Amino acid sequence: MKVKKIRGHKRIWNDIERWKKANLYLDIEKLKHSERDYVKIWIHPFSSISLTNSQYPEPKGETKKRILNGLFDIYECWEKQLNQLNKPYYLKIWLYTPRFSKSQVVCSITNSINLYKNTFSIPENVKTFKPNSVGVAESRIKNYKWEHRVDEEFLDNTEIGQPEDFKTVNDYYENKKWFEAKLKKSHRKTEYKKPIANITEFYAFKLGDVWLGEK
Numbered sequence: 001m002k003v004k005k006i007r008g009h010k011r012i013w014n015d016i017e018r019w020k021k022a023n024l025y026l027d028i029e030k031l032k033h034s035e036r037d038y039v040k041i042w043i044h045p046f047s048s049i050s051l052t053n054s055q056y057p058e059p060k061g062e063t064k065k066r067i068l069n070g071l072f073d074i075y076e077c078w079e080k081q082l083n084q085l086n087k088p089y090y091l092k093i094w095l096y097t098p099r100f101s102k103s104q105v106v107c108s109i110t111n112s113i114n115l116y117k118n119t120f121s122i123p124e125n126v127k128t129f130k131p132n133s134v135g136v137a138e139s140r141i142k143n144y145k146w147e148h149r150v151d152e153e154f155l156d157n158t159e160i161g162q163p164e165d166f167k168t169v170n171d172y173y174e175n176k177k178w179f180e181a182k183l184k185k186s187h188r189k190t191e192y193k194k195p196i197a198n199i200t201e202f203y204a205f206k207l208g209d210v211w212l213g214e215k
Contacts, residue, residue, distance in 0.1 A: 009062070009063060012043065012044075012063055013062070013063065013066055015043050015044065016043055016063070016066045016067055016070055017066075017070075019041070019042055019043050019070065020070035020073055020074065023039040023074050023105075024073065024074055024077045025077065025081065026078055026081050026082070026107070028081060028085075031107075031109065032109070032110075035108055035109050035110050035111055035112035035115075036106075036107065036108040036109070036112050036115060037106075037107055037108075038104050038105060038106040038107070039074055039104060039105050040102070040103075040104040041059075041067055041071075041101050041102075041103060041104065043067065046058075046059055046101040047101070058098060058099065058100045058101055059100055059101060064100060067100075067103075068103075068140075068141075069140065071093050071095075071103060071104075071105055072093070072140050074105045075091065075093050075105050075213075075215075076215075078091060078105065078107055079091055079215065082107065082109070085109065087109060087110065088109075088113055089107060089108065089109045089113065090106070090107060090108045090109070090113050090114070090115070090116060091105075091106070091107040091214060092105075092106055092107075092116075092212045092213060092214045093105055093106075093144070093212070093213040093214070094106055094210055094211075094212060094213075095146075095210065095211040095212075095213055096151055096208065096209070096210050096211075097151075097208055097209050097210075097211070098208050099151060099207060099208055102151075119149075120149030120150055120151070120152075120210050120212070121149065121150045121152065121188075121204065122148075122149060122150075123148060123149070123150050123209075126148045127148045127209070128148075129146035129148065129211055141213075143215060144213040144214060144215055145213065145214055145215070146211045146212065146213045147211070147212040147213075148209060148210075148211060149209070149210040149211070149212060150204075150206055150209065150210065151206070151207045151208040151209055151210045152188075152204040152205060152206055152207060153204070153205045153207055154202065154203070154204055154205075155179075155182065155202075155203045155205070156199045156201060156202050156203065157198075157199060157200050157201040158197075158198050158199055159175075159179055160175065160176055160179045161175060182203075182205070183203065185205060186205070186206070187203045187204060187205045187206075188203070188204040188205075188206075189201060189202070189203055189204075190202040190203075190204075
């Protein structure tokens, strides 16, 4: 897959500032109802879905630094608001590497406080977080405690589908070919003794690491 060149850095930096300011404050009444909230890096072009055989590189340098500082600002603003509830809460930064653009701030309260507890698998070989592993904002990173988790892509045996699910038989066989090739790659498999909505096997493919950060 080709990598596109990023242009217009000043425009992107302005977008980062607007994104940060738009997400600094929680809608507390909405949170009380939904019991969870999150903010992803909704900044073009990093949040865009490519419709061509190409993709944008991950943020780096000054752009990455500004996004990371934005995540810290959002976290710390949310922390102050959540503390005013005088109730337990879950609040963390999910820092992905190398898929930095997938990073986000996540929170939950009351009945959903443990909702994200098992979102990520604990790796067999737990790493120690090194601030320079993300290359920027080292002084702020050191103010947080970081837990190592695995960034994975999840598939199951139903991904292959049935011929009638596709427009043409060729489309079905192309998907079948892709699925079989995918399973040849290193992955973690879970088998269910009792099917769950026709799912008998679950596959997890490692994409990188996730660091769960909290103050």
